[in-house]
Amino acid sequence: MKRFLPYRAVVSARYRMLLQYRAAAFAGLVTQCFWGAIRLMIVAAFYAASTQTQPMSLPEVVVYIWLGQAFFGMLPWNIDEEFAQKVRDGSVAYDLLRPVDLYAFWYSHALAYRTAPTTLRAIPLGCLAILVLPRLGLAEWALGAPPSWASGVLFGVSLVGAAALSTAITMLTHISLLWTISAAGMDRIMPAVVTVFAGMVIPLPLFPDWMQLCLRLQPFRGLVDVPFRIYSGNIPPDVALLEIISQGVWVGCLVWLGRVLLARGARKLVVQGG
Amino acid sequence: MAIGESLKLYWLYVKLSIRAQLQYRAAFLLAALGQFLITGIEFLGVWALFERFGRLHSWSLPEVAVFYGLVNCTFACADALSRGFDQFGVLYIKTGHFDRLLLRPRSTILQLAGHEFALRRIGRFVQGLIVLVWAASVLNVEWSVARVSLVLFSILGGACLFFGLIVMQATLAFWTTETLEIMNTLTYGGVESAQYPMAIYHVAFRRFFTFVVPLACVSYFPVVGILGIADPLGSPWWFQYLAPAFGILFLSACLVLWQWGIKHYTSTGS
Numbered sequence: 001m002k003r004f005l006p007y008r009a010v011v012s013a014r015y016r017m018l019l020q021y022r023a024a025a026f027a028g029l030v031t032q033c034f035w036g037a038i039r040l041m042i043v044a045a046f047y048a049a050s051t052q053t054q055p056m057s058l059p060e061v062v063v064y065i066w067l068g069q070a071f072f073g074m075l076p077w078n079i080d081e082e083f084a085q086k087v088r089d090g091s092v093a094y095d096l097l098r099p100v101d102l103y104a105f106w107y108s109h110a111l112a113y114r115t116a117p118t119t120l121r122a123i124p125l126g127c128l129a130i131l132v133l134p135r136l137g138l139a140e141w142a143l144g145a146p147p148s149w150a151s152g153v154l155f156g157v158s159l160v161g162a163a164a165l166s167t168a169i170t171m172l173t174h175i176s177l178l179w180t181i182s183a184a185g186m187d188r189i190m191p192a193v194v195t196v197f198a199g200m201v202i203p204l205p206l207f208p209d210w211m212q213l214c215l216r217l218q219p220f221r222g223l224v225d226v227p228f229r230i231y232s233g234n235i236p237p238d239v240a241l242l243e244i245i246s247q248g249v250w251v252g253c254l255v256w257l258g259r260v261l262l263a264r265g266a267r268k269l270v271v272q273g274g
Numbered sequence: 275m276a277i278g279e280s281l282k283l284y285w286l287y288v289k290l291s292i293r294a295q296l297q298y299r300a301a302f303l304l305a306a307l308g309q310f311l312i313t314g315i316e317f318l319g320v321w322a323l324f325e326r327f328g329r330l331h332s333w334s335l336p337e338v339a340v341f342y343g344l345v346n347c348t349f350a351c352a353d354a355l356s357r358g359f360d361q362f363g364v365l366y367i368k369t370g371h372f373d374r375l376l377l378r379p380r381s382t383i384l385q386l387a388g389h390e391f392a393l394r395r396i397g398r399f400v401q402g403l404i405v406l407v408w409a410a411s412v413l414n415v416e417w418s419v420a421r422v423s424l425v426l427f428s429i430l431g432g433a434c435l436f437f438g439l440i441v442m443q444a445t446l447a448f449w450t451t452e453t454l455e456i457m458n459t460l461t462y463g464g465v466e467s468a469q470y471p472m473a474i475y476h477v478a479f480r481r482f483f484t485f486v487v488p489l490a491c492v493s494y495f496p497v498v499g500i501l502g503i504a505d506p507l508g509s510p511w512w513f514q515y516l517a518p519a520f521g522i523l524f525l526s527a528c529l530v531l532w533q534w535g536i537k538h539y540t541s542t543g544s
Contacts (some may be wrong), residue, residue, distance in 0.1 A: 029453040034459040037479070038467050045474035046327045054326065184301060190307025192315050201319040208325045 006100050007108040014112030025120045032125055036069040037158065040141055055205040056234055059144070063232040064203045066129045066143040068224060070122040073114075075198060075223055076169040077191040080113045083174050084183040092178075096266060103171070103259050110174065111167045122224075150237035151230060154244065158227040161247035165222045168254035169194075175258055178265035199225040205234070219254065224245040280384055287388030295318055295393050302394060311398025316469065317342060317405055333471055339409035343467040344425070345493050346402030348432030349461075350395045355433070356440040358389025363447035365389075368544045382536065383529065386444070413501070421500050424515055428496035431518025435492050436461060438521075438528035445528070445535040451542065460487060468493040473506045482508075488524055491517035 040062060047058045056064070083106075086092045095102065129143035146152040173186045180186070195201050197220035204215050204225045215221060226243045229235040235243055290338060295302050322508065324335040353360075366372040366386075375385050443457035464487065471495035474479050483489040498505045499514030509517075 024455065030456055031459050031463075034463050035466070038463060038475075041475050041479065042470055043323075045470075046323055046330055049329060049331045050327045184304055187305055189311065192308070192311040196315050196318065199313055202322055206326050207322045 007104055010105065010108040010273060011112040013107065015116045025117070025124075025133075028121050029124050029128075031235075032069040032072065032121065033128065036065055039065045056203055056229075057218065059107075059140075060229070060232040060234045061203055061206075062141060062145060064199075066125075067228045067231060068200055070125045070129070071118055071159075071162075072200070073118040073121055074129075074166050075194050075200065076114070076166045077194045078187055079173055079177070079183040080110065080170075081183075083109070087177045087181060092269070093247060094203045096269075102266065103255075103262050106262075107171055107255075110170045111163065113266070114166050114170060115163055146231050147233040148237065149242070151233050154237055154240040155227055156229040156233065158222075158230050158240070158244050158247060161244055162227050162249065164251045165219065165247060165254070167238050168251050168258060169223075171258045172254060172261070175261050176264055178262075178269055194220060194223070195222065198223040199228070203228075205229075219250040222250055279381075283380065284384060284388055288384060288391045291388075291391040292393055305394035306397040309394055310401050311397075313346060316466075317401070320469070323536040330470070330474065332506065333404055333474075336409045336412040337503075338470060339405050340413070340501065341471055341493060341497050342469040343402045343404075343406030343409060344497060345432065345465055347399055347406065348402075348429050348492070349436050349465045350399035350402060351429065351433040352436035352440065353398070354395035355387060356394040356437050357392050358386030359437075360459075361389070362386065362405045362444035363451060367447050367451050368542060370420040372539065373541050376536075376539075383441075383532065415500070415502060420515075421502075424496050424518075427515075428492055428500075428518045431496075431521030432492035433521075434525040435487070435489065435521035436464070438525035439464070439487070441525070441528045441532050445532050448535045448539050464489050471497075488517075488520040491520040519544045 043061050043065065044058065046056070047061075086095070095105065098105065126143065130145075133139070133142035146155060173190060176186060177183060195217055197215070199221060204221055205212070207215060215225075222243075226235070226247060230237075230240045230243065297446075317339075320338060324330070325340070330338065358365075360471065362372075366375065375382050378385065410417070427452065439457065439461050443461075446457070464483065467475065467479075467483065468489055472483065472490045475483075480490065484491065494507075495505075495514045495517040496511055499511060506515070
């Protein structure tokens with residue numbers, strides 16, 4: 001167990017630091033709620049006007065939207081400014097000297113960066129959507145419980161998978177800095193790619209049928225589409241297991257790719273002096 | 275001070291800012307492209323929903339595209355011009371730099387408006403314009419002088435409205451020091467909601483964006499007038515043509531609020 005101590009320390013230190021910003025979290029909460037409300041009203045209007053059956057029911061989309069608002073921060077859409085700074089001013093050299101596995105060390109950093117602010121946001125937003133909305137007489141817009149225990153438990157597992165996947169993708173963008181130095185490119189392109197392919201713009205099953213196969217075969221759907229549809233039961237528990245395995249396979253592939261690239265990048269890295 | 279002289283000075287600010295941004299050409303292009311992509315994917319979502327559902331009540335995709343394109347062009351203009359107010363808390367209040375602005379013999383509004391002319395917002399503007407032009411070519415609308423002027427009037431009114439919201443956000447910083455992210459719900463949230471016809475929203479939400487923040491007056495009502503259809507909310511045609519004026523009124527109110535806020539400014543002293 002002692003082997004993991006440095007990585008655990010990194011995660012907990014980041015958590016404690018990020019939990020300091022409570023006012024920012026409150027502002028974020030209000031923003032997410034407002035955003036969720038707009039999305040709900042738009043989708044509901046589409047459903048109200050339509051008579052055909054859709055690949056997702058409206059209550060399933062409601063779940064999708066609330067969970068999307070709650071776990072928005074977990075998406076790998078940006079680069080940790082602190083890390084970018086490290087690469088820019090050359091202090092990345094210190095990390096190379098540490099007697100730890102570099103990939104695992106940075107992965108722990110990135111994991112905390114992805115999950116700490118999200119916890120702060122997801123818990124209050126979840127409480128609001130689960131407990132407060134029904135009391136305001138808005139029960140049909142509330143975030144209900146999963147349809148079965150199995151769905152709930154599998155959602156938990158796939159959420160952990162999503163966090164691992166998100167961190168693995170963040171690592172790839174971080175490692176790309178070893179070549180590009182500037183984070184500007186990645187920070188501009190990633191939000192567009194991630195939000196579309198994860199399912200944050202609209203739930204993936206609502207895209208046209210001819211796009212579905214392509215959407216199925218890309219890693220980003222493991223971030224949003226898979227866990228949220230498991231929660232609502234749109235992906236039934238027996239299929240969910242398969243989906244979670246494919247999430248795991250993607251994590252494995254991306255971690256492997258990250259390690260290969262990091263080994264290469266670290267070898268030819270030119271440390272910026274200063 | 276004469277208005278003409280102010281405008282000349284402002285033009286100088288803009289020229290300088292553009293020249294500065296074009297020094298980093300690659301960074302500028304990347305930023306503009308990023309804006310284009312990030313805001314453009316929203317329309318991908320709109321398109322996909324129409325592909326799936328066919329119609330949104332009585333609204334078709336090209337009709338909604340007019341709402342979408344117009345509000346995006348509008349917000350891009352306001353966003354490009356208001357960087358000084360947008361960054362006010364961080365750049366001027368926290369650092370105490372606002373003291374310097376107060377010492378200069380020109381209005382603070384002019385100086386902050388001239389802070390930066392954010393050329394990269396052209397990314398959002400262009401994608402909104404493309405959607406708007408596409409919609410205009412598909413729709414069966416006769417482009418009379420009156421209609422084209424209504425388009426321009428609503429862009430002007432809308433730009434004023436969003437500029438006003440950002441000035442209001444900056445005004446709040448006199449008390450809070452930090453720039454309040456919560457105001458983003460009104461700016462970005464406003465853009466998000468005005469991309470669809472207001473008629474589809476909950477009545478309380480609609481009232482808020484008509485009577486408190488007159489967003490519907492610069493997007494929904496004029497667009498209904500431009501499309502030349504009967505408004506499901508029942509507004510008369512003359513109101514649709516006058517409505518964007520409320521955006522200008524809103525900005526005036528925000529500037530009055532700003533002047534009043536300045537009186538309450540205490541420097542952070544750093």
